[in-house]
Amino acid sequence: MRICLLNPTHTAIGSRIPSDHLPPLGLLAVGGPLLDDGFAVRLVDADRAGLDARQTLVAVLAEPVDVVMMGHSGSSSAHRTVLNLALRLKRLHPRLIIVCGGVHPTYHWQETLAQCKAIDFVVRGEGERTTRDLLRLLDAGADWRQLPGIAWREADGPAASAKATMLECLDDWRVGWELIAHENYSYWGGMRAVVVQFSRGCPYLCSYCGQRGFWTRWRHRDPARFAAELARLHREHGVQLINFADELPTGSRKAWRAFLEALIAQNVPLTLVGSTRAGDIVRDADILHLYKRAGVIRFLLGIESYSQATLAAIRKGATQSEDREAIRLLRQHGILSMASCVVGFDERSDADFLRTLRHLRDYDPDQIQTLYATPHRWTPFYGEVARRRVLEPDTRKWDYKHQVLETPGVPAWRVFAWVKFIEVAVQLRPKALWRTFFNRDPDQAHAMRWYTAIGRKVWFHELAEFLFRRRHFQAPPALEDLAGSSMADEEESMAVGRARGRVVRLVAQR
Ligand code: B12
Ligand code: SF4
Structure with a gap:
C-alpha cells in the first residue's frame, strides 16, 4: 500500500508567522514503524511549505496513493482544516482510504466520523502500533473490527473498538527521520532543528490540561539510547537544536x-529547549549545572497563574514561591526562563489583571x-466552565491565542487590552531590554533577540486582527450548549497494559 502522511497547513500564528518550521514529530513517529513494515511512505508537509488547500491536494495526488494519514500537533484548532481537506481529497479520489489521528480526533471520534463521511478511520491514542496493525490488516484484506484503538463508520453510525494499551517500551518504536530532509527544518532563528520526546505524559492533575490524559501514564525512554540518538542526529544530519x-x-x-x-559524554554541541514544571527545577537545584553543560538554553515553565487561589482552583500543584525560585535558579545557572501566563481561569475584574502584571514583574x-x-x-476544566459564554465561534481560533470564554465582568476588548499591555510592560522593562541588547552571552543574546523579533510581529498581528478581523458571537451561547457536555470521564485515552500489573478489560464501545 502506498501511504501519504499529510501535515495540513495550520492557520495559527505559531505556524504562519515564524520562518522557521519544525518537523511534524507525530506523523514521523507513525511513519517509522510503517516504513519498517515495508510500506511505501512519503510525507507531504503542507504546513512547512505554507500550501493552500488546492496546492495540498496537488501535492498529495502528485504520486499514486492508497492511504492518506492526517494529523496535526496543534490538534483542536487544526481539526476543521483536516475535515475540509479530507472531503476534497475524497471527492478527487473516491477509493482513497483516509485515516486521521492525534489528540483531538482521539476524543472527538464520534463527531469526526459523523460529520465527515470522507474520513474512514480514526486512530485513538498513541499512533505507532495501532496504525501499523491497521495497515497490516487493510493490506491483507482482513477484518480490522477487533483491533483496539480504532474508530470507523458503520451503516448506523460511528463505532469504536476497545481502547488500545499504552506502549510499554518507547524504545521499541523509532521515528521515521528519513521522511524529512533535515535542512528544511529549523528553529531558534535558523538553527537546524528537530522535535523529540524523551518521555510521554505527566502525573500531575492540572484541570485544564489537554495532554496528560492522552498519554495516560508518564513513561520515559532509555536515557543512554536517547542521548545517542540525539548525538547521531547531530553527527549525521547536522542537527543543532533539540x-x-x-x-x-x-x-x-x-x-x-x-x-x-x-548527552554530556557524547560531547556534541547541541542546544536544548523544552518545557517543564518549576518544582522540578527547584528539586534539581544541585544538578542545574548539568542542564547547562548538556546544552539547555531555555525552559518554558508552565506557571500559568500568579495567584495562589487560582493555582489551587486549577489544581496546578505549585506554589508562588517555588515558581519564583525556579526562575532565579535558572538565571543563576545561565539558563533562560520563559513563564507562561494564562488568562481566563477566574479573573473577575481589572484588578485581577493588574495583580498578574505586578507578580509577573516581580517573578x-x-x-x-x-x-x-x-x-x-x-x-x-471543561465541566467547570460548561455554563460560561463562548465568544469565539471559529474553532480554528481555539488555539490559546484567542479569547474563547467570556470573562464575567470584563468585556473582551479590555481583556485583550490587558493581555497586550502585560506583554509590553513585562518585555519592555529595562532589565529585559538589557538582557536582550547587552547580553554578554552570545547564545542568550541570540535567543532574546530572536524571541523579541517574533514577539513584535505577533503583537502587531494580533492587534490588527482584533481591530479589523475579529468577529465574536452576537449572542454568545453557553459552552456546553455549543460544544456538548463534558467528556472528562474519557480523559485517559489508553488502557494500562498487563506489564504494569493490571489486567485490561476490553470493552467494545458504541
Ligand atoms: C512541538 C510543538 C509545536 C511546534 C510544532 C512542530 C510541528 N511541526 O509539529 C510549534 C512550536 C510550531 C507549535 C505550534 C503550535 N502549537 Co504546539 N506543541 C508542540 C508540542 C510541544 C509537542 C507536539 C509533539 O510533537 N508531540 C509529540 C508527538 C509524538 O505527539 P502527537 O503529535 O500527539 O502524535 C502522536 C499521536 O497523537 C498520534 N498521531 C498524531 N498524528 C497522527 C496522525 C495519524 C494519521 C495517526 C494515525 C496518528 C497520529 O500518534 C503520534 C505518536 O503516538 C505540544 C505539547 C506537547 N507536550 O505535546 C504543543 C501543542 C501540540 N501545541 C499546541 C498549540 C495550541 C499550538 C499552536 C496552535 C499555538 C499557536 N497559537 O500558534 C501552534 C499550531 C501550529 C503547529 N504547527 O502545531 C497545543 C495543542 C492543543 C490541542 N489539543 O489542540 C499543545 C498540545 C500545547 C498545549 N499546551 O496544550 N507547537
Ligand atoms: S504539569 Fe503541565 S503537562 Fe502536567 S498536567 Fe499540568 S499542565 Fe498538564
Whole structure:
C-alpha cells in the first residue's frame, strides 16, 4: 500500500508567522514503524511549505496513493482544516482510504466520523502500533473490527473498538527521520532543528490540561539510547537544536540526570529547549549545572497563574514561591526562563489583571508567553466552565491565542487590552531590554533577540486582527450548549497494559 502522511497547513500564528518550521514529530513517529513494515511512505508537509488547500491536494495526488494519514500537533484548532481537506481529497479520489489521528480526533471520534463521511478511520491514542496493525490488516484484506484503538463508520453510525494499551517500551518504536530532509527544518532563528520526546505524559492533575490524559501514564525512554540518538542526529544530519515535545521531561530526576550525563559524554554541541514544571527545577537545584553543560538554553515553565487561589482552583500543584525560585535558579545557572501566563481561569475584574502584571514583574522571567484558557472537552476544566459564554465561534481560533470564554465582568476588548499591555510592560522593562541588547552571552543574546523579533510581529498581528478581523458571537451561547457536555470521564485515552500489573478489560464501545 502506498501511504501519504499529510501535515495540513495550520492557520495559527505559531505556524504562519515564524520562518522557521519544525518537523511534524507525530506523523514521523507513525511513519517509522510503517516504513519498517515495508510500506511505501512519503510525507507531504503542507504546513512547512505554507500550501493552500488546492496546492495540498496537488501535492498529495502528485504520486499514486492508497492511504492518506492526517494529523496535526496543534490538534483542536487544526481539526476543521483536516475535515475540509479530507472531503476534497475524497471527492478527487473516491477509493482513497483516509485515516486521521492525534489528540483531538482521539476524543472527538464520534463527531469526526459523523460529520465527515470522507474520513474512514480514526486512530485513538498513541499512533505507532495501532496504525501499523491497521495497515497490516487493510493490506491483507482482513477484518480490522477487533483491533483496539480504532474508530470507523458503520451503516448506523460511528463505532469504536476497545481502547488500545499504552506502549510499554518507547524504545521499541523509532521515528521515521528519513521522511524529512533535515535542512528544511529549523528553529531558534535558523538553527537546524528537530522535535523529540524523551518521555510521554505527566502525573500531575492540572484541570485544564489537554495532554496528560492522552498519554495516560508518564513513561520515559532509555536515557543512554536517547542521548545517542540525539548525538547521531547531530553527527549525521547536522542537527543543532533539540526541541523537547515532552510534557514533563524532568519527571524522574534519576532518568533525567542519566540522560544529561549521557548527552554530556557524547560531547556534541547541541542546544536544548523544552518545557517543564518549576518544582522540578527547584528539586534539581544541585544538578542545574548539568542542564547547562548538556546544552539547555531555555525552559518554558508552565506557571500559568500568579495567584495562589487560582493555582489551587486549577489544581496546578505549585506554589508562588517555588515558581519564583525556579526562575532565579535558572538565571543563576545561565539558563533562560520563559513563564507562561494564562488568562481566563477566574479573573473577575481589572484588578485581577493588574495583580498578574505586578507578580509577573516581580517573578522577573526572561520571556513570557501569554495564552487564553481554552476548554478541551475531555478535561475537568471543561465541566467547570460548561455554563460560561463562548465568544469565539471559529474553532480554528481555539488555539490559546484567542479569547474563547467570556470573562464575567470584563468585556473582551479590555481583556485583550490587558493581555497586550502585560506583554509590553513585562518585555519592555529595562532589565529585559538589557538582557536582550547587552547580553554578554552570545547564545542568550541570540535567543532574546530572536524571541523579541517574533514577539513584535505577533503583537502587531494580533492587534490588527482584533481591530479589523475579529468577529465574536452576537449572542454568545453557553459552552456546553455549543460544544456538548463534558467528556472528562474519557480523559485517559489508553488502557494500562498487563506489564504494569493490571489486567485490561476490553470493552467494545458504541
Ligand atoms: C512541538 C510543538 C509545536 C511546534 C510544532 C512542530 C510541528 N511541526 O509539529 C510549534 C512550536 C510550531 C507549535 C505550534 C503550535 N502549537 Co504546539 N506543541 C508542540 C508540542 C510541544 C509537542 C507536539 C509533539 O510533537 N508531540 C509529540 C508527538 C509524538 O505527539 P502527537 O503529535 O500527539 O502524535 C502522536 C499521536 O497523537 C498520534 N498521531 C498524531 N498524528 C497522527 C496522525 C495519524 C494519521 C495517526 C494515525 C496518528 C497520529 O500518534 C503520534 C505518536 O503516538 C505540544 C505539547 C506537547 N507536550 O505535546 C504543543 C501543542 C501540540 N501545541 C499546541 C498549540 C495550541 C499550538 C499552536 C496552535 C499555538 C499557536 N497559537 O500558534 C501552534 C499550531 C501550529 C503547529 N504547527 O502545531 C497545543 C495543542 C492543543 C490541542 N489539543 O489542540 C499543545 C498540545 C500545547 C498545549 N499546551 O496544550 N507547537
Ligand atoms: S504539569 Fe503541565 S503537562 Fe502536567 S498536567 Fe499540568 S499542565 Fe498538564
